[in-house]
Amino acid sequence: MTPARTAPRDANPRGRRAARSAGDERESAILATAERLLAERSFAEISIDDLARGAGISRPTFYFYFPSKDAVLLTLLDRVTEEADAAAGDVLDRLAEDPRARWRELIGRFHETFGAHRAVVLACAQVRGTNAEVRRLWATVLERWVQAITTAVEAERRRGAAPAGLPARDLAIALNSMNERVWYATFAGDGPAVADADVVDVLLDVWLASIYRDTTAPPAAGTGQIVSPGDRYR
Secondary structure (H helix, E strand, O other): OOOOOOOOOOOOOOOOOOOOOOOOHHHHHHHHHHHHHHOOOOHHHOOHHHHHHHHOOOHHHHHHHOOOHHHHHHHHHHHHHHHHHHHHOOHHHHHHHOHHHHHHHHHHHHHHHHHHOHHHHHHHHHHOOOOHHHHHHHHHHHHHHHHHHHHHHHHHHHOOOOOOOOOHHHHHHHHHHHHHHHHHHHHHOOOOOOOHHHHHHHHHHHHHHHHHOOOOOOOOOOOOOOOOHHHHOO
C-alpha cells in the first residue's frame, strides 16, 4: 500500500501541461472547485462551465490548464494517491519493530488520507468502469502498492515472523482489493458497510490473520521471544 520500495513517480502527473508551475493558483482553484463539487453531485453532473465559474476563470482559460474535465479528475486522483504514499512513508521498512503497530499505522494513514478526499475516491471508483484513463491510472497505482506489500510479506516470511503460505503477490492483491471495496462501501454508505470508526481495526485483523495466521502478530524483533512459525499456529 505504499510505493516506498518501488521506482519514483513520473515528474508530471497525468492530464496536466508540463510547462506550468506546480503552485499555479488558477490550477489549484480548478482542482479545489472540482473536489468541492464532487462532494455535492456526481462527476457526470459537473460541467466545464461549473469548474471555470467556481475557479473564477473563463471557459477558454480553463483549457489552458486542463484539456478536459477528465484530466481534472485524473489530477485529483494522482494527488490523493501521492498524498497517501507520502503519509505511508517508510512504515513497511519498520515492520520488525512491532508488526501489529506498524500494519495498523499503515492502514490508518491510508484510511485517513482517503477519508479526507472521499469525494474524489468515490468519483473515481464510480467512473472507472467507463473511463479508460482513470482505470489505467488506478491499475498503475494498485500495482505499485501490491508490489510493496508483496515485498513486505516476503520479508516477514524470511525473518520467520510469518509462515509460508499462498504466493505473497496473490495475498497482496487480495488484501489491497479488500481494502478498496471496504473503503468504498464505508465512504459511500453503500451497505452493508463497516462503520467508519471501526474500519482500521477490522481491516487490520484481516491483514494480520492473512499474513501471520494470528491477529496478535509476532513480537517485535529483538524481544527475545523466539517462537517458530510452525509452533505459533498450531
